[in-house]
Amino acid sequence: MKTNSPIKVLAICASPRKGNSYFLLEKALEAVEQLNLVPTEVNRFHFGQKLFAPCDACMKHKVMQGQCRIKDSFQPLRDLWVGADAVLYAFPVYHMGIPGQLKCFIDRLGNSLGYYFQSGEPRTFHIPRLNKAMGFITQGAHLYGGQDLALNYMINHALLMRCIPVPGDLPASYIGAGGWTGGQAGKSSLEKLFEEKDRDASNAVEAAQQVARRTVEMALIVKEGLRAARHVFDEDLNYRYVLKNLD
């Protein structure tokens, strides 16, 4: 099936360096470029040294139409995130979980967006059924280093944001893409292993590419499904926002 409306893909690399997560994400995006299914519009966002302050629980977003009071790199990424049909997250494992920078972003996103999409006042917490397709790519230095835990954490993020977590396909990918660098901490460790045809690094790349492909496919299914069923959901507050933004 061909459609002219592009799927807007946001590709987030949540590492402070252009390293192994960045490499996997770029490999994943190669697969997206090769998809002949639908036009895609890819926005890349690299955390790098950008600042994401932690949520300080000020709750000002409740009286600021869902805006976060703290001004930093949160706002530009929030805008890209809100506008995307599909979100790919690539991130390293830190302390058997996700990096703090990424946690700061999603804490503030989850709270502030609860008051963001309504037009009337007073507002009450409501995140519409955003139904963005989300794929997760992670890697760490170690085997059993927490890749599953980090992936699970982000799957919960997708669920909380009323979005759809998408895995790759077995056997390369169970619940997302996970890799490891054989205990090496260099920023090109995974790429080198991949060039040496290391089996686990090849698996991580294959899984990342599957996750990316399926995430775009799922975004297409959701978008076309919403178009087809628009009349069913027209009056439903949960769908008003996504329907309004269907092109």
Ligand SMILES: Cc1cc2nc3c(=O)[nH]c(=O)nc-3n(C[C@H](O)[C@H](O)[C@H](O)COP(=O)(O)O)c2cc1C
């Ligand atoms: C603060 C910190 C914590 C880390 N914790 C873990 C960990 O719990 N498990 C693991 O396998 N690797 C861990 N690592 C290693 C990184 O996940 C690994 O080096 C990864 O390749 C870094 O990704 P990047 O190159 O995209 O930054 C940690 C690294 C840092 C800097």
